[in-house]
Each structure stands twice: as C-alpha cells, then as structure tokens.
Amino acid sequence: MIIRQLLYFIKKAIQNIRVFFVINLVTIGIISLSLIVLSTFLMISLNLEHCLDKWKSQINVTAYLKEAVTPEELTLVKQKITDFHEVKKISFVSREEALSLLKDTFPGQSGVFEELKDNPLPASIEIQLKEEYNNPQTIKNFAVKVEKISAVDEIEYGRIWIKGYAAFFNFVKSAIVAVGAVILLATVFIISNTIKLTVYARKEEIEIMKLVGASNFFIRTPFFIEGIFQGLLGAFVALLALYAGYHVFTNWMAHSSFLPLQFMQISFLPLKYVILIGVGGMVTGFLGSFFSLGRYLKI
Amino acid sequence: MIIRQLLYFIKKAIQNIRVFFVINLVTIGIISLSLIVLSTFLMISLNLEHCLDKWKSQINVTAYLKEAVTPEELTLVKQKITDFHEVKKISFVSREEALSLLKDTFPGQSGVFEELKDNPLPASIEIQLKEEYNNPQTIKNFAVKVEKISAVDEIEYGRIWIKGYAAFFNFVKSAIVAVGAVILLATVFIISNTIKLTVYARKEEIEIMKLVGASNFFIRTPFFIEGIFQGLLGAFVALLALYAGYHVFTNWMAHSSFLPLQFMQISFLPLKYVILIGVGGMVTGFLGSFFSLGRYLKI
C-alpha cells in the first residue's frame, strides 16, 4: 500500500518533470551552477587549508648546541628533548651539515665561506612540535624548558614570526569562512527561491488539487520528490563539472614548466564533502519545495 | 509623444513590479546574491593580482662588482647600467651593507661572521627591470650585456626562479580567469534564467496583450524596463553588500595583531568595475527578458 502510493507519487513527479521539462532544466541548471561555484570554492579552500597546515607543521624550534658536546651528551640531549610531551619529531643537524646548508643558500658567494679557517657554525637540533602546541605561548614555555638543558647553548624560534603566523593563519581562515558563508547562503537562497518561482508558476494546479479533495500530503509529495530530484541532479552535475575541471587543471599542472607546480598536490573534494554537497542539494531542494508550497496549501 | 509613451511603459513596469512584488523581490535577491559572489571574487582576484604585480616588480638582477672598483669606476658602471633601456631602477649595495644584511638574515649565528678577518662579500648593484622585460629570455639577454661591463664580476638572477616565477604567475592568473569565467557564466545564466521563470509565470498576460492588438514592442518594453530595473537594483544591492563587507574586513585587518596585515592594502573594486557590474546587471536583466519573451510573442 505504502509502496504503491510512493510509486504513484514518483510517477506523478516524473510526469511533472516531463511536462515542465524546460522549467526543470532551467532549475537544475541554476542549482548546479550555484553548486559549482560553492564546491569550487570549497575545493580551493580545503587545499589552501591543507597547505597552511603543512606549513604550520613545519615550524620548528631550533636548539643550538654548545661547541664542546660529546656524542654521549648528544644522545642524552636528544633523549631529553624527545621526552618532552610537546615534541613531535626532532632532527639533528651537524656542524658540517649546517655549513653546507649555508653554502647552498648563497650559491653565488661560496668564496666567502671558503675563507673561513674552520667551521664557525654550531650543531643544532631542529624540533617540530605537535600541532596543538603551535602557538606563541606554549612555544615560549617550551623554549624556556629546553634552554635549561646544559648542552644547549641557545634557542631560536622566531618570536615575532610565530605570533604573526598565528594571526595570519587566523586571518586566512576567517576570510575563507566569511566568503564561504556568503557563497553558501547565496547558494541556498538561490536554489530555494528558484524552486519558489517554479512552484509559483504552478499555483493553479495546486489549487485545483485542493478542490478535488487532495490532502496536503498528496499534493506536496510529488513536489518534494521533484525538488529532491532537482537538488540531487543539480549536485551531481556540479560535482561532475568540478571533477572535469579538476582533471583538466591537475593535468595542466603536471605538465607545467614551473617545477614546484609539478609537485604540488591538489586533491579533489574528499568523499565526505562530495556526499555533503549531494545531500545538501537534496535537502535544499526539499526545503525549497516545502516552504514554497506552504502558502498555496491553505484551503 | 515618445516621452509620453516611455512614461507609460515605466508606469506599467512599476505597476507590474508592485503586483508581482514577491517575485520581484525573489528575482532581485537571486540577482544580487549571484553578483555578490561575482564581485567578491573580482575584488579578491584584483587585489591578488595587484600583490603579484608588486612582487613581480621586485624581482631584481644583481651585478656583483669586482673587488678593486674605484669610486670613479663605480659611477661609470652605475651610469652604464642605468642607460640600458630595460632598467627601471638600480640601487647600490656596498660591501659593508652586504655583510650587515647577511648578519641580519642569520641573527642566531652572528658569531660566525665575527670570526671573519675581513669582509669577504663583494659590493653589488641591484637592478630592477621594467615590467615588460620581466621574462626569462629578456632577463638572460640583459644579463649577458651587463656581464660585459668590465667592473662587473658576476651576474646573479636566479635563472630557475625567474622561469618558475613566470609559470607560477601564469598559473595563478589562469586559475583566476578560469574560476572567474565559471562564476561569470554562472551569474549570467542564473540571472537570465531566473527572469525566464518569472516571465513564464506571466505568459497568459502576454498572450492576452497580443490578442487585444498589442505590438511586440508594446508588450516587451515594460518587461525590458522591469528586467533592467531588477538587474540594476540587484547590482546595487550586491555592491552595497560588498562594500559593507569590505569595510568590516579592512577594519578588522587594521586592528589585527599581525603586523603585516595592518600594512596590507586591500583596495575596493575600482570605479570602472563598479560601473561594469552595474551595467552588466542591467544588460543581463535586459537580455534575460529579451530571450525569455521571444517564445511567447509569436502571435
């Protein structure tokens, strides 16, 4: 019985979609275009955030060691630092490594360093903190603790930069959230109001159905199905277009003459967002029908 | 006569807007939201482009001078370099300045440099090229020419970086253009199709007007005025919202704890783009009406 009724409603919805084919096409077009803009934005900002996070995870505290550190002391220091709960990873940079790094940074001036009698650079331990400790205060606290280790000469952690980094990070994040909210609102508004316009064009049909004794449920359901279908198809088209665009773009990047781009990893929307957009399209389509119909269903 | 007729059409359009107030509101809402997304994107990308351009203008070629350069020779070299038509600006970096710059770059390791007997760094001239010569080939040609100057020891211009830079620049530019094109298309499509839906809801009115002998011109004009009005008002609302957002945002930036942000200059859309969006809204509104009506005007 319930299945028969559902089938009936689906049949009705399909029939309506056929009859109002152009309108449905236009509606689905509008929905998918809104969603393309939304999902493109989403993809770009997720990738951007990923970049930022990577960058964030690269911020290190450097502990310069005293010149006269024995291998035994070194092992001890390493152990001590690793034992701090804030620490995620450490890596040792020997004096020789430090010098060759410096030379690499100034390729044009290698002569300068050759003049040095002996290597003036200290060995150091680069410390990467766990994400949750990547803020100015905890880094500072951590630095104080590390400085107390006897083999450690000096601590380097770019005080200003870290504070600024957090602010910048927040800045980019809030900009993304703000623009994203505008786009999301725009999308929802556009979709639901487009459906409102299509329902408006069919208000007489609704009135007539009421007059032959149809319950609100009976009238609404095919509209809901239609709205859900429009939202879903719109989302599908949008995601397809996004994927096509993504494909072309990454292909282009892979063949770019700019090396860093070749290695830059842009990822497509994660599955959960793909599902979110699909479900979001459906829900918006449904709600669009729901609120548009309300007005015409009063006796 | 013509003015009377125009007034009549405007009166009709106003009347229609009043009668279909909700529909008009919805339409204008959809238009302005689409335009908000478009103009936000436009503003962001213009600012981004501005940033990139600034950066571009900062790419320098550095000419390291031989150690034994006399002040007279120096003046000559400076003159020679300035005379190249590619050059926009030069600045001289003395040996002392070079050393202190190096020290600043490695604040933790100042001890290293104190050990140096005498300053091993050469003096240099930093050369900023005119924008139009900022591409790998011309920079290379230029470098060859400069290297021939007798007082010049070596030329440094980051071959890979420059090539990469251009690619990166192109990359960002084409990404902006691509996304912008999607948004623009989406906006135009959404606006014109929204108007199509509103016209559909009024097809009977159009039929009746034809039947009482109205010419196509007579029927169309009020719709055109309505479409233009919707587009214009939509653009106006969008720009207002954008400006409000811009205001809030720059305010927030000025009070940001991140210093670089305080000095970052974000500019609002230049007047020509403001006008473009206004005119674009109008034209799209007009064309939306134009194409939507066509179908219903055949006898």
Add this chain to the structure above:
Amino acid sequence: MIQMFHVYKSYTSRHRALSDINLKIDKGEFVFIIGPSGAGKSTLLKLMFGAEQPTRGQIIVNGMDIGRGKGSDIPLLRRRAGFVFQDFKLINHQTVYENVALALEVIGLNKKTIRKKVYQALKHVGLLNRMNAVPLVLSGGEQQRVAIARAIVNDPMILFADEPTGNLDQDITKEIIRLFKIISSWGTAVVIATHNRSLLSYHPTKLIALKKGIVQGVFVSSYKDSDTYIPQ
C-alpha cells in the same frame, strides 16, 4: 445532508455577497439555485463545498460543521462530493483522462478501478474520443463536459454544479440534466446554480431564488416523475 443557519458572507467590508441564508437540502434532492448575475449563486455553492468560509453562521454538510474552518475535514468532504466549477478549473497540462482520474487518485483507488470509472464518466459526457487531449485544445463545451465528468466520476454523495450547461447546446444540456437526475435518483443530492430559467422545465425538487445575496423564495415541488411542475 446540507443545512445552513443564518449564513452571511462578505468578501469586502462594503459589499455583502450573501445575507442570512437558511436552507436544508436532503439526500436525493434535485435543487436549482437561480438568480441574476452576481446574485451569489456561486458563493452559496462554494460555501457548501468549503471553498469559501462564511463570515457568520453555521453550515453543516453530511454531519460535518464545515464553517469552522477545520481544514482537515474538508478534503474528506470533497472526496465524497463533486463540483462542476463555473470556470471549469481543469489542470491545463494534464490530459482529459488525467484530469478526471485525479478525483479518484486522491481517494487512493487502484489503477484498474480508476480506468473503468473514468471511461464510464467520459462516456456519459460524450468525450471518450478526446480522452488524451489537454483541456487547452478543447472547445468550451468540451471543457465543461470534462469538468462534469470529473464531478461525477467518484459517485459523489453531493453534486454541486455551477452553471454546468452555460457552454452546452440544448441537446447536450438535456443529456447532462438527465444524467444528473439519474445520479440524484441514487440518493445523491444535486445542487445546480444557473441563470438559465429554461432549465426549470427539468423539474427540480427544490428551487432557491437568489437576488443580491438574499433568498427571494424557496419553492418545493411536489412533482414526482410526472410532467407537471407546481411551485409552492
């Protein structure tokens, strides 16, 4: 079956469409409401059908008090009633068949029963051959007959018909009224609003004369399937 007590209806504050209507229509009655244009005939029918709410007074149809605006009862009433609207109220993008079937689909009948009943109704009004046309391509009279078919297809307990023969010629009018009479003889109350006094020759059991929203008189016929009509 239908009772109205002191019913008033004003659409606007300045103008009263109906004043102090009291009437009673029984099972199987065949009632005409006559009166000039704007008298309130359509309004009276719409009130009985719950398509309009009375400003004042009580309306009881089939035991339900429909004047109170209890929305949920009205669809139930409508599924057991039929209504031929003066302006037909057909869905333009659906075929004749679908328009008529709609009145059965809302009840939830199965496809086969629906098909049988719709065919029968369309046959009664002589439109079986136009079944797959949409109303827009039909002549005025054909549209009116679709509206009639939809009103009778659900074997209504009450049948309202607002000017049901305004677009029909004499011969078809005769057919339709005969059909209504048959339906009435099965116990259905039939209420017809018309300006056409020539319909009076079809012998209603009750005649309600309206003018400017006021009942001018209710005439009850004692005629029983004979040829004379005696107004009381």
Add this chain to the structure above:
Amino acid sequence: MIQMFHVYKSYTSRHRALSDINLKIDKGEFVFIIGPSGAGKSTLLKLMFGAEQPTRGQIIVNGMDIGRGKGSDIPLLRRRAGFVFQDFKLINHQTVYENVALALEVIGLNKKTIRKKVYQALKHVGLLNRMNAVPLVLSGGEQQRVAIARAIVNDPMILFADEPTGNLDQDITKEIIRLFKIISSWGTAVVIATHNRSLLSYHPTKLIALKKGIVQGVFVSSYKDSDTYIPQ
C-alpha cells in the same frame, strides 16, 4: 468586410475542425454562428481574428489577407476589432478598469480619452461599481461583462463575440444583445457564436449553422427592424 474562400482548419492530422468554409460578412451585419458543442464556432471566429491560421484557404478581413501569417498586420487588425472570448481572457492581476483600458492603450490614446471611453463601456455592461476589482473576485457573469466591455471599448469595426451570454441571465442577455445591435447599426459587423438557440429571437441579419466543421446552411434575413424573422 470579411470573406472566406475554401477555408480548412485541422488542429491535428486526424481531425478536421472546419471544412471548406465560404462566407461573406458585410459592414453593419449582425451575424449568428450556431452549432452544437465542438462544431467549430470558436475556431471560425479565431480564424477571422488571426488568432489561428487556416490550414488551407484564404481569409480577407477589412482588405487584409490574414491567412498568410504576415504577423505585422494582425495587431493592426486587432486594434480595430473587438473579441469576447469564450473563456474571457482577462488579466487576473489587473483591475477591471485596467483590463478594459488595455484595448485603448495599445492604440496609444491619451489618458483622458481612455478614461471617458472605459467608463462608458463599463456603464453599458453595468459594472461601473466593480471598476477597481480584479477579475478573480468577480462572478462568472461579471467577468463575461468585463470581456464584453473590453471588446466594445475601442469602437471596433468588427466585433466578434464567442458565447457572450453563456454566463448571463435573461435580462442582462437582452441588454447586451441590444447593445450589440446598436453597435451594429453604426456600421460595425457583429459576429456572435452561440449554442443558445433562444438568441435567434434577436433577429440576426445572417445565420450560419455549423456542425462538425461543415456549414449546414446560411440563412439571410430580410427582416429590417420589424418583428418578423424570415430565414431564406
């Protein structure tokens, strides 16, 4: 004024709405087209008005060959003609006044003239007091009278009326037909399609009987403002 030569009209390939119509209507004539539902009366009127194109044949109205589908001439014809549509075709979101005024606005008359003429037309159909209502709130008969007012407001050279009294009671019908007669006496050709044979008592100058799209006969009256009607 109107001439049709061998006109055929088929909406669908299976069905012919009109077959081989030949007729001639002169200035000042008062013509009835009668026939049962679906006979093709409305189609015939629509052809004369350019609202439909003939499948075959020639239609000349007021010297224009309107069958050729030359779109630009038809608006001009319509501005000099009036048409009462069977389904009224009123703009629902405009008031009665605006609906009637529209027929004058398309001609480009000035506001004052329009007001005067609209008032007069509404007065003729007895709707001056409903001037500011929208059609949706009017009774069926009132809507029909608005349609009539719009058709006569531009002093048409030809007046087409499709079932113009289907929703009107006897008294108003009489009024309206009298009005049409007066308009006809000024030289306007009046063509009325109806199923209502009782209208024949109003003495047309020409009577065209249609059935299934075929002219059954054209009767020309020799009656001249006297009381007898003699079909030829």
